Amino acid sequence: MRPLFSLAVGLLFGIGLCLSGMTLPSKVIGFLDFTGAWDPSLAFVMAGAIGVGFFFFRRARSRLAPPSTRIDPALVGGSVLFGIGWGLVGYCPGPALAAIASGEPKALTFVAAMIAGTVLERIVASPRLETLDFAFRRGRSVAEAEATGA
Amino acid sequence: MSIDWQNFTPLAALAGGVLIGTSAGLLALRSGRILGVSGFVSGLFEKDDEWLSRLALIAGLILAPVLVGLVHPQAAPIPDVGWGTVIVGGLLVGLGTRLATGCTSGHGVCGLSRLSLRSMVATGAFMAAAAATVYVVRHLI
Numbered sequence: 038m039r040p041l042f043s044l045a046v047g048l049l050f051g052i053g054l055c056l057s058g059m060t061l062p063s064k065v066i067g068f069l070d071f072t073g074a075w076d077p078s079l080a081f082v083m084a085g086a087i088g089v090g091f092f093f094f095r096r097a098r099s100r101l102a103p104p105s106t107r108i109d110p111a112l113v114g115g116s117v118l119f120g121i122g123w124g125l126v127g128y129c130p131g132p133a134l135a136a137i138a139s140g141e142p143k144a145l146t147f148v149a150a151m152i153a154g155t156v157l158e159r160i161v162a163s164p165r166l167e168t169l170d171f172a173f174r175r176g177r178s179v180a181e182a183e184a185t186g187a
Numbered sequence: 188m189s190i191d192w193q194n195f196t197p198l199a200a201l202a203g204g205v206l207i208g209t210s211a212g213l214l215a216l217r218s219g220r221i222l223g224v225s226g227f228v229s230g231l232f233e234k235d236d237e238w239l240s241r242l243a244l245i246a247g248l249i250l251a252p253v254l255v256g257l258v259h260p261q262a263a264p265i266p267d268v269g270w271g272t273v274i275v276g277g278l279l280v281g282l283g284t285r286l287a288t289g290c291t292s293g294h295g296v297c298g299l300s301r302l303s304l305r306s307m308v309a310t311g312a313f314m315a316a317a318a319a320t321v322y323v324v325r326h327l328i
Contacts, residue, residue, distance in 0.1 A: 038214075038218040038220055038237050038240035038241075038244075039218075039240060040239045040240045040242075040243040041243070042217060042218070042240075043214070043218070043240040043241070043243045043244040043247070044243040044244065044246060044247045045247065046210045046213060046214045046222065046244055046247065047210075047243065047244035047245060047246060047247020047248040047250075047251070048247035048248075048250060048251050048254070049206055049209065049210035049213075049247075049251075050206070050207055050210035050211070050222065050244075050247070050248055050251070050292075051247060051248040051249070051250070051251020051252060051255075052206055052251045052254070052255055053203045053204070053205070053206030053207035053209075053210060054203065054207065054248075054251070054252075055203070055251060055252050055255040055261060056199055056202055056203035056206060056255070057199065057200050057202075057203025057204055057206075057207065058196055058199060058200060058203065059203065060252060060261070060264045061262055061264055062264065062265070062266040062267065063267060064194065066321055066325075067191055067194055069314075069317050069318050069320075069321040070318075070321045070322070070325055071188060071318055071322075072188060072322060072326060073189075073191075073325060073326070074189055074190075074191035075188050075189065075190055075191055076190075076191040076194045076195055077190065077195060077197075078194070078195055078196050078197060078199075078200040079200065080200075081197045081200035081201045081204060082200045082201070082203055082204035082207065083204060083295065083296070083299075084201065084204060085200070085201040085202065085203065085204020085205040085207070085208060086204040086205070086207040086208035086211070086296045086300070087204075087208060087296065087299050087300050088204070088205070088208065089205050089208035089209055089212060090208035090211055090212050090296055090297065090299075090300030090301075091300050091301075091302075092212070093208070093209070093211070093212020093213070093215060093216055093300070094212060094215055094297070094300045094301040095301075096216060097212070097215035097216040097219070098301075100215065100216065100218075100219035101215060101219055101221070101301070104298065104301055104302075104303030104304070104305060104306065105303075105305050106303075106304050106305060107305060108304070108305060108308050111286045111287065112286075112287050112288070112305060112308060112309055112312075113287075113308065113309075113312050114283075114286060114287075115282070115283045115284065115285070115286025115287030115288075115309075116283065116287040116294075116308075116309040116310075116312035116313040116316065117283070117312050117313070117316040118279045118282055118283030118286065118316075119279065119280055119283030119284045119287060119290060119313045119316070120283070120312065120313035120314065120315065120316025120317040120318075120319075120320065121279050121283075121316050121317070121320045122275070122276040122277065122278070122279030122280035122283060123276075123280060123291075123313065123316075123317045123320075124316065124317035124318065124319070124320025124321045124324070125268065125272050125275065125276040125279070125320055125324065126266045126268055126272060126273060126276035126277070126280075127266050127267075127268075128266060128276070128277075128280065129224075129280065129290050129291040129292075130224040130225045130228060130280060130284060130290045130291070130292070131224040131248065131290070131291065131292050132264065133277075133280070134224065134228070134245060134248050134249055135248055135249065135251060135252050135264070136252075136264040136265075137249045138249050138250065138252055138253045139252070139263055139264055139265075141263060141264070141265050143265055143266055143268075143270070143273050144264060144265065144266075146270065146273050146274060146277070147266070147273050147274075147276065147277040147280075148277065149277065150273070150274045150275075150276070150277025150278045150281065151228070151277040151278070151280050151281035152228065152281060153277070153278060153281060154277060154278040154279065154280060154281020154282035154283070154285070155225070155228060155229050155232075155281040155282070155284075155285050156232070156281075157278070157281070157282050158229075158281070158282050158285035158286055159229070159232065159285070162285075162286060
């Protein structure tokens with residue numbers, strides 16, 4: 038990745054988010070409210086994104102590692118936790134970051150909490166912790182312990 | 188179920204989706220990277236040689252609404268919930284997306300585009316959990 042190129046990618050992605058309505062929590066909640074007055078717009082966002090994404094990713098196949106097929110409790114449990122947070126507030130990570138420039142205190146607070154949640158996962162679930170513990174007990178460096186797959 | 192025709196914006200949604208898919212596709216094609224926003228945020232804590240590129244992508248994402256606002260005024264993206272909910276929601280989104288190694292962009296857009304089974308399971312789980320949460324908050328409480 039080159040910084041200028043990824044800046045352009047971020048801009049394009051963000052403009053897409055604005056145009057799609059994904060940046061508005063009310064619209065996201067309106068989509069998730071299947072039993073109420075349902076706004077199907079976000080299904081069209083996904084259709085548009087995956088519709089073109091499919092062809093890009095097919096061409097990019099040689100550049101990417103094949104997708105993992107591991108289905109584990111962390112994947113399902115983590116997704117459920119994420120879904121609850123998303124449904125409560127109406128922000129997923131992209132739209133939450135895109136809301137920063139609005140300067141809205143609730144948007145800034147959400148992003149701060151989201152980053153705290155990210156850090157929490159790094160502390161609680163990081164295999165590095167076990168590696169660190171292993172290295173400590175054996176009197177080795179973390180890099181050595183990781184290299185041996187411990 | 189009834190359709191909320193007043194707020195339904197299929198063309199803008201489709202066009203926005205195409206831009207989202209194109210940006211993710213270009214990053215995959217040019218850089219061999221998955222555009223996952225939660226992963227890019229988490230990656231800000233990794234000091235490797237792609238750190239600046241991750242920061243640049245996030246900066247673009249933050250700047251985009253400012254640019255769009257110059258051309259077309261944007262509705263304020265404020266959640267209609269209390270402070271406690273904002274904090275709990277943010278923590279759950281941060282923690283959950285990292286446990287699942289992906290969010291709406293990484294699993295929902297990129298993963299489904301490349302027909303990843305893992306991403307299909309993740310997307311199904313977070314969509315179902317989000318819809319159930321909205322149902323409980325809007326219709327049961």
